[in-house]
Amino acid sequence: xxxxxxxxxxxxxxxxxxxxxxxxxxxxxxxxxxxxxxxxxxxxxxxxxxxxxxxxxxxxxxxxxxxxxxxxxxxxxxxxxxxxxxxxxxxxxxxxxxxxxxxxxxxxxxxxxxxxxxxxxxxxxxxxxxxxxxxxxxxxxxxxxxxxxxxxxxxxxxxxxxxxxxxxxxxxxxxxxxxxxxxxxxxxxxxxxxxxxxxxxxxxxxxxxxxxxxxxxxxxxxxxxxxxxxxxxxxxxxxxxxxxxxxxxxxxxxxxxxxxxxxxxxxxxxxx
Amino acid sequence: xxxxxxxxxxxxxxxxxxxxxxxxxxxxxxxxxxxxxxxxxxxxxxxxxxxxxxxxxxxxxxxxxxxxxxxxxxxxxxxxxxxxxxxxxxxxxxxxxxxxxxxxxxxxxxxxxxxxxxxxxxxxxxxxxxxxxxxxxxxxxxxxxxxxxxxxxxxxxxxxxxxxxxxxxxxxxxxxxxxxxxxxxxxxxxxxxxxxxxxxxxxxxxxxxxxxxxxxxxxxxxxxxxxxxxxxxxxxxxxxxxxxxxxxxxxxxxxxxxxxxxxxxxxxxxxxxxxxxxxxxxxxxxxxxxxxxxxxxxxxxxxxxxxxxxxxxxxxxxxxxxxxxxxxxxxxxxxxxxxxxxxxxxxxx
Numbered sequence: 001x002x003x004x005x006x007x008x009x010x011x012x013x014x015x016x017x018x019x020x021x022x023x024x025x026x027x028x029x030x031x032x033x034x035x036x037x038x039x040x041x042x043x044x045x046x047x048x049x050x051x052x053x054x055x056x057x058x059x060x061x062x063x064x065x066x067x068x069x070x071x072x073x074x075x076x077x078x079x080x081x082x083x084x085x086x087x088x089x090x091x092x093x094x095x096x097x098x099x100x101x102x103x104x105x106x107x108x109x110x111x112x113x114x115x116x117x118x119x120x121x122x123x124x125x126x127x128x129x130x131x132x133x134x135x136x137x138x139x140x141x142x143x144x145x146x147x148x149x150x151x152x153x154x155x156x157x158x159x160x161x162x163x164x165x166x167x168x169x170x171x172x173x174x175x176x177x178x179x180x181x182x183x184x185x186x187x188x189x190x191x192x193x194x195x196x197x198x199x200x201x202x203x204x205x206x207x208x209x210x211x212x213x214x215x216x217x218x219x220x221x222x223x224x225x226x227x228x229x230x231x232x233x234x235x236x237x238x239x240x241x242x243x244x245x246x247x248x249x250x251x252x253x254x255x256x257x258x259x260x261x262x263x264x265x266x267x268x269x270x271x272x
Numbered sequence: 273x274x275x276x277x278x279x280x281x282x283x284x285x286x287x288x289x290x291x292x293x294x295x296x297x298x299x300x301x302x303x304x305x306x307x308x309x310x311x312x313x314x315x316x317x318x319x320x321x322x323x324x325x326x327x328x329x330x331x332x333x334x335x336x337x338x339x340x341x342x343x344x345x346x347x348x349x350x351x352x353x354x355x356x357x358x359x360x361x362x363x364x365x366x367x368x369x370x371x372x373x374x375x376x377x378x379x380x381x382x383x384x385x386x387x388x389x390x391x392x393x394x395x396x397x398x399x400x401x402x403x404x405x406x407x408x409x410x411x412x413x414x415x416x417x418x419x420x421x422x423x424x425x426x427x428x429x430x431x432x433x434x435x436x437x438x439x440x441x442x443x444x445x446x447x448x449x450x451x452x453x454x455x456x457x458x459x460x461x462x463x464x465x466x467x468x469x470x471x472x473x474x475x476x477x478x479x480x481x482x483x484x485x486x487x488x489x490x491x492x493x494x495x496x497x498x499x500x501x502x503x504x505x506x507x508x509x510x511x512x513x514x515x516x517x518x519x520x521x522x523x524x525x526x527x528x529x530x531x532x533x534x535x536x537x538x539x540x541x542x543x544x545x546x547x548x549x550x551x552x553x554x555x556x557x558x559x560x561x562x563x564x565x566x567x568x569x570x571x572x573x574x575x576x577x578x579x580x581x582x583x584x585x586x587x588x589x590x591x592x593x594x595x596x597x598x599x600x601x602x603x604x605x606x607x608x609x610x611x612x613x614x615x616x617x618x619x620x621x
Contacts, residue, residue, distance in 0.1 A: 062344055093349030095380045102343055 004113075005178065005245065006120035006134040009146030010156035014183040016044040017215060018146055018241075019121040023048060024226035025235075025242035027079030032115035034074070035081055036107070038134060039123035040088025040096045048077030051222030056087020057103040070110050078227050082115065096123075097130020104133055113139075125156050135167050135175045142178035142251060144206065147197070149182070149190035151266045154197055158262055161201050161254035168253045176251035179206030181241060186211045193269040200265065201254040207241035209234075289403035291317055292412020293372045296420075296470045297399070298334035299442045302367040303475040306337045307401075308354045308384055309374025314338035324443040337361050341376055350382045362392055368423075368475035369396045370416075378402035395423060395478075410493055413439060417469065417497045426482030426505045434458075434466030435527070436484035438501065439494045442471055444599060446609070453605035454488065454513060457520060460538035461528050486510065486530050514603040516575025517546050517582060523603070545604055550582050553611045557584050559618065562591035571600035579607060592621055 007015045016037070023035045037044025042056045054075045060068055077083040086103035088096040107113050120134035134140045143164055147157040157180065167173050182194035182205055195205040214235075218228035225234050257265070290307065294317050297305045307314040314336050322333055339357040341350045354371070361369045369392070373384045378400070388398035399419040401412060417439055435458055440447055455465050466484045467477050482505035489498050491512045498509040508530045514523035521539050528535025563576050576596060580587060594614050601610045 058347060062348065089348040093351065093381075094345070094347050096347070098343065098380075099347040102347060 002114065002116060002118065003142065004118040004120070004140040005142040005144060006122055006140035007144050007146055007181070008122050008157075008160040009183075010125070010153045011123065013146050013148055013153050013156075014209075014215075015146045016121055017047070017219070018181060018183060018209065018238075019044060019119050020047045021224045021226050021235075021238040022242045022245065023081045023119050024078055024224040025239045026117055026246070027081045028226065028239075029242075031117055033079075033081045033117050033119065034113070034115045035077075035083055035119040035121060036103075036134075037083075037085040037121050038100050038103070038131065039086070039121065040091075040099070041123070042085040042087045044121040045075075045077055045081075045083035045085060047219060047222060047224045048081050048083050049075060050078070054083060054085055056085045057106055058087040058089075058099050061102060061106060068106060068110065070112060073107070073110070074112055078224060084112070095128075095130070097128040097133075100130040100133045104139070125159060132163055132167065135164065135173075137170075137172050137174070141174045141176060142245075142248070143175060144178050144245065145180045145198075146183050147180060147194060148185040149187040149193045149266075149269065150185060151263070154194075154262060154266060155259075157197070158201070158256050162256040165254055165256055177201065177203045177254045178245065178248055178251055179204050181206060182208035184208065184210045187269075189269050193266070197257075197262075197265060200257055200261070202252050203254055204250065206244045206248060207237070209237050209241060212237075286408035286410075288317075288409060289405075289407040289412040289415070290372055290374055290401040291320060292407075292409040292414075293370075293399050293401045293416045294321060294334075294336075294412075295409075295442045296413055296416035296439075297370040297372070298336075299471050299473065300334075300368060300370070300478075301472060301474045303370060304335045304337060304361040304364055304366040304368075305370045305372060306339065306354070306357045306361050307372050307374060308339045308350065308357070308377045308382065309341055310376060311338045311340045313374045321443075327445060328448070335364065335366070339377075341374075346376060346380055350377055350380060351384075351387060354382065354384060354387055358387065358392070358396065362394065366394060366475070368394060368478065370399055370419075371396060372399050372401035375402045375404045378405065397423065414494065414497055417494070418500060420470070420478055421481060421497075421500055421504060423478035424481035424505070425479075428479040429483045430466075430480045433480070433483035433485065434464040436466050436481070436487040436501075436507070437468045437471070437490070438487050438497060439490040440468060440471045441490060441599065446599075446602075446606075447471065449605060449609070450513060450602040453603040456605070457514065457523055457538075457542070457603060458527065460524060460541055461531065461533050461535065463527065463531065463533075481505065482507070486527065488513065488527075515571045515600040515606075516578050517549075517604060517607050518578055519575070520546070520603040520607075542604065546582075546607075549604060549608055549611070553583060553615065556611070556615065556618065558586070560586045560588045560591040561614075561618075562587060562589060562593045563596065564593060568596050569598070569600055572596045575601050575607065576610070579611065592618060594618075 007019050009015050023033045027033050074082045088099045145157040147153045180198035191208040198205040212234040214232050218225045339353040345353045371388050385398045388396040397419050399416050486508045488510040501507045502509050514520045524538045525535045601607050
């Protein structure tokens with residue numbers, strides 16, 4: 001059965017790096033993966049595409065009003081991962097959220113939403129209904145929050161948990177929190193903090209990805225870690241994370257923290 | 273932030289802001305109106321204007337241009353579409369271009385005002401028309417009038433500045449009758465009307481808005497516009513058209529005082545007109561009637577009570593129900609039309 005997962009988290013926290021490496025790890029197992037970048041920055045799939053910036057769905061929609069061949073939208077990347085970038089308007093104009101909705105409508109119309117797994121890599125915060133689109137009925141049923149131990153990152157993850165909680169009140173909604181992926185920033189006791197945060201949400205930390213220079217080296221070589229350094233410890237971490245998600249069958253409706261509780265949690269781990 | 277209104281509130285005064293704006297700009301001669309929104313917004317309002325104008329046998333539809341926003345512009349921004357629509361409008365060489373924003377344009381945050389500030393051969397005025405921001409039809413009228421005011425610096429004067437009429441309800445069936453009633457009352461003081469801001473008004477006359485020493489608002493709801501005119505040009509303001517029989521007399525006194533004209537002879541003459549009017553409806557004297565106050569405009573209700581009193585009619589819950597006009601009766605002429613409506617109702621009973 002096809003699984004659809006969405007990765008959400010604060011901007012710059014490493015969602016795209018994590019998504020691309022997970023997709024690469026799954027592709028290595030022979031799974032048919034579709035990764036959709038849902039961010040106007042359209043750089044979600046760049047490492048899978050060896051640094052090539054692929055044309056976005058919205059650019060194609062704009063340039064070719066009627067004819068949208070599927071191969072102009074979906075581009076094969078590392079390991080056969082099918083890569084799509086939604087794209088969006090230039091900063092400061094238009095409505096990027098509507099762009100996500102238009103992208104999804106086109107992908108559905110073209111019958112492109114298929115494979116063993118679809119990975120939605122969504123921008124920093126659920127700023128409007130358009131960016132909640134991947135969580136709506138018929139799309140991702142599993143959401144993974146990517147966060148570091150920094151307060152603002154936890155804050156953004158908590159906000160997304162609120163969105164999941166709200167959307168799941170709709171009886172037809174099947175979206176659930178699959179877990180929290182810790183993406184380390186070299187903070188002391190960071191994994192423990194993220195684990196406690198995840199448990200406070202009534203979920204769990206499904207993986208912790210420590211900070212590693214291998215990630216930056218791979219990116220400078222325009223590759224995922226899985227491709228650039230397949231035998232590295234960091235590649236093992238990503239594969240473990242990918243396996244944990246594949247095996248995951250614990251999904252929950254999160255209980256978001258109050259801002260006071262969130263701050264108190266972060267404060268307890270604060271080291272002078 | 274503007275909160276949600278009651279979904280059951282469908283009264284006309286709370287209708288579409290864009291329609292309210294168009295009920296003003298559509299009556300500016302030699303002007304073109306650009307509606308920055310989906311083409312349906314322009315089409316719907318053009319149809320409404322067409323129907324309203326047909327009722328008063330006016331065939332000259334205003335020139336409306338839509339920026340025809342589609343999903344593409346919603347996603348990527350609609351300022352390019354507006355610029356294109358402005359180019360088309362400018363190619364028609366109008367004296368004035370009015371740009372009205374719609375709900376979707378303001379939702380996506382297009383900077384319409386900035387585009388309107390770009391230099392063109394004719395003035396371009398930006399008028400907010402997005403109804404989701406809380407305004408209704410009346411807000412649209414106010415927005416339009418307020419946005420047009422800066423076209424006059426106050427320095428340009430006409431030699432023949434009469435009394436300015438502000439904010440006539442152009443889609444009202446009796447707009448002309450109400451205007452002529454005001455003219456008639458002004459004429460009792462040997463005064464003439466000047467600029468009709470805005471009804472069948474040349475766009476170029478916007479530069480003369482500061483000329484009139486006195487301006488009459490169509491209704492008190494336009495007080496913000498009145499204050500702006502007063503502050504900007506030093507114009508004296510009459511807060512509304514005269515309502516009912518006593519309104520006519522008060523109106524004459526107020527205008528006379530503003531112009532330093534003794535109003536007594538004019539008031540006496542109008543009292544005579546009113547006496548003649550009530551005498552011609554003597555068949556209604558002493559009848560027992562009922563006026564339904566629920567939902568009625570308070571000014572209409574007040575005028576009706578005054579007429580009942582003048583004709584010695586009695587009010588009772590079991591009396592014959594009498595209709596009230598949607599808009600309060602303007603002056604003696606409006607009173608006469610209201611009495612005719614009552615007589616028709618009574619004769620049908």
